[in-house]
Amino acid sequence: MKRRDYAILFLIALMAIFFGYQLASSFGKTQKNVTYRAIENWSDFNDKVNGQSFNDEDIYLVARQWEWSPALELKAGQSYILHVASEDIQHAFHLEKGATGQSIDVLLQPKTEYIIPLKIEQEGQYAIGCTQYCGIEHNKMRSRIIVRK
Amino acid sequence: MTLKQECKAWTILSVGALAIAGVFALLLVLSRTPYVQDLLPWPWASFFHKGLVVHVIFSFVVWFLATMGAVFTYRLVNHQAKHAFTKLGPLSIGLAVLGCVCLMIPALFDLGTAELNNYVPVMNHPIYYAGLILLFLSLALVSLRQLRLLDVSSCCAFIYLIACTCFLWAWYALPAELAEPSFNEQLFWGGGHILQFVNTALLVLVWSAVVKKRLIEGPYEWAVFGILLVFAGSGPFVYMFSDILSQANRDFYTALLRYGLPLPSVIASVFLLRFLLFEQNEHKDRLMETALWLSLLTYNLGGLYGLFLDGTDTRVPAHYHAVIGGINLGFMIFYHRIVLPFIGIHPVNGRWLTLQYWFYGLGQIMHASGMFLAGLQGVPRKTAGAAQGIDNIDKILSMGLMGIGGLIAVVGGVLFVVMTLNWIVKGGRIHETA
Numbered sequence: 001m002k003r004r005d006y007a008i009l010f011l012i013a014l015m016a017i018f019f020g021y022q023l024a025s026s027f028g029k030t031q032k033n034v035t036y037r038a039i040e041n042w043s044d045f046n047d048k049v050n051g052q053s054f055n056d057e058d059i060y061l062v063a064r065q066w067e068w069s070p071a072l073e074l075k076a077g078q079s080y081i082l083h084v085a086s087e088d089i090q091h092a093f094h095l096e097k098g099a100t101g102q103s104i105d106v107l108l109q110p111k112t113e114y115i116i117p118l119k120i121e122q123e124g125q126y127a128i129g130c131t132q133y134c135g136i137e138h139n140k141m142r143s144r145i146i147v148r149k
Numbered sequence: 150m151t152l153k154q155e156c157k158a159w160t161i162l163s164v165g166a167l168a169i170a171g172v173f174a175l176l177l178v179l180s181r182t183p184y185v186q187d188l189l190p191w192p193w194a195s196f197f198h199k200g201l202v203v204h205v206i207f208s209f210v211v212w213f214l215a216t217m218g219a220v221f222t223y224r225l226v227n228h229q230a231k232h233a234f235t236k237l238g239p240l241s242i243g244l245a246v247l248g249c250v251c252l253m254i255p256a257l258f259d260l261g262t263a264e265l266n267n268y269v270p271v272m273n274h275p276i277y278y279a280g281l282i283l284l285f286l287s288l289a290l291v292s293l294r295q296l297r298l299l300d301v302s303s304c305c306a307f308i309y310l311i312a313c314t315c316f317l318w319a320w321y322a323l324p325a326e327l328a329e330p331s332f333n334e335q336l337f338w339g340g341g342h343i344l345q346f347v348n349t350a351l352l353v354l355v356w357s358a359v360v361k362k363r364l365i366e367g368p369y370e371w372a373v374f375g376i377l378l379v380f381a382g383s384g385p386f387v388y389m390f391s392d393i394l395s396q397a398n399r400d401f402y403t404a405l406l407r408y409g410l411p412l413p414s415v416i417a418s419v420f421l422l423r424f425l426l427f428e429q430n431e432h433k434d435r436l437m438e439t440a441l442w443l444s445l446l447t448y449n450l451g452g453l454y455g456l457f458l459d460g461t462d463t464r465v466p467a468h469y470h471a472v473i474g475g476i477n478l479g480f481m482i483f484y485h486r487i488v489l490p491f492i493g494i495h496p497v498n499g500r501w502l503t504l505q506y507w508f509y510g511l512g513q514i515m516h517a518s519g520m521f522l523a524g525l526q527g528v529p530r531k532t533a534g535a536a537q538g539i540d541n542i543d544k545i546l547s548m549g550l551m552g553i554g555g556l557i558a559v560v561g562g563v564l565f566v567v568m569t570l571n572w573i574v575k576g577g578r579i580h581e582t583a
Binding site: 001005008012013015016019022026027028029088089090092096103105106107109129131132134136138139142 | 198262263264265266267328330331333334366368369372376379380383387390391394395396397399400401404405407408409411412416459460461462527529530
């Protein structure tokens, strides 16, 4: 081996260690500012979903095979607290990067309420989808958040 | 059975798996064709998803694993005589064939329900699970045999055993009462990610075999396989430190691919690029160079697309179609230039053989690039019709490129299967004894 090879191998080792460190430090880091709590009574949560007005600060979204309910319509620039929960099995709430500048991806355990601060500055339509396989029609589980001025 | 015969058996199984996947793809189309669907002897509505499961499992899992069997057996020959007797050969091949039969039965007899979960799609029926167990067990036995070589192929074998460990650990850790979609997804999530390390290791092994020399110099080769092994080795430990159903567990495996695969892939690609650009080799020929260039380009394009993934649009399939396409091209030239001559079959060099590589390679590049461009504009993956939201000329052109590229790639794939199986059948039996 030449001296150049030692230098390159040293560089490769450093890069491998760097990637290993990145992997280790990413472990267990959930989405920033997302909290969760168990839902004791599903009908209470359902009442909040059905009774919500989009002028409220708190908005509610239910995931179930294979739909998101209800359709959300928000005001641009307003701060919201999104409460999202799965009614049946594991799903994952994904909001595309364009909405907040960073994509949101939260694994939803059944009957658990996830609380996500949400503020979308630009009006438009932003795709939400399920990123956890949830059955044969999983890929149809899509919706949009409509943001108006 | 000799090692040479075993190598031939794995070859027939792997190329045959693609043929079976093709037949099921045809049946899928027929099951959705008006009038024709009524002539099929099984309920076409339920067959669609089951047929799709069989198509994916044979074109992806069985093809890759059986090729691993062929690669390992070929490497073993370099350490033993090629006429060496193998006791394990008939057993492992027998288990794999039996497994493949079990994988088809539920679709053909309308048993169980289909799940299109990631990596290893399943049918919720004991016969199908038995098929998976037999197939994975068969390759585990071959991998255990490979360990004693203590070379880089042993690293690949060890990574495969790590993937099997993840499957077993997940099965042990998953609550029995879990809903079937969640159960199957989590069962194959960790091990499925580790299998991508196996596929990367296999690609490097076939590139090295095809150039018929040490493609990557000793310490660099160990660096490539060492990095793959160390990152993949962390896989099973995650089950110790996180709940299998947690977001931490799920996200770790995604991050494992992001941080564990690029470095070894780049190192191997640089050495292949150096070989293609600068090295003179007596075995270097036009077809081999074409295939390796296309493999290198398609694989790295897929890696590049992987840097831009975000959620549920068509950039995700763009990434994995290109990566898989690059690996498939490597496997194809490995069979044509190495395995077939080794088992006494000499492919006919001609226009169709060259065209096959161009069709498959360029088709995959067009297919993946079309999907990537469409994904950048927010076209959702795995949807059809109005749900795709194709509402402007850019999206139409992107999806058009995807469609045309896909068709061209299918022509290349069909040519590979038809020509290769034809040569194998005409090649006759290998008459030799230990």
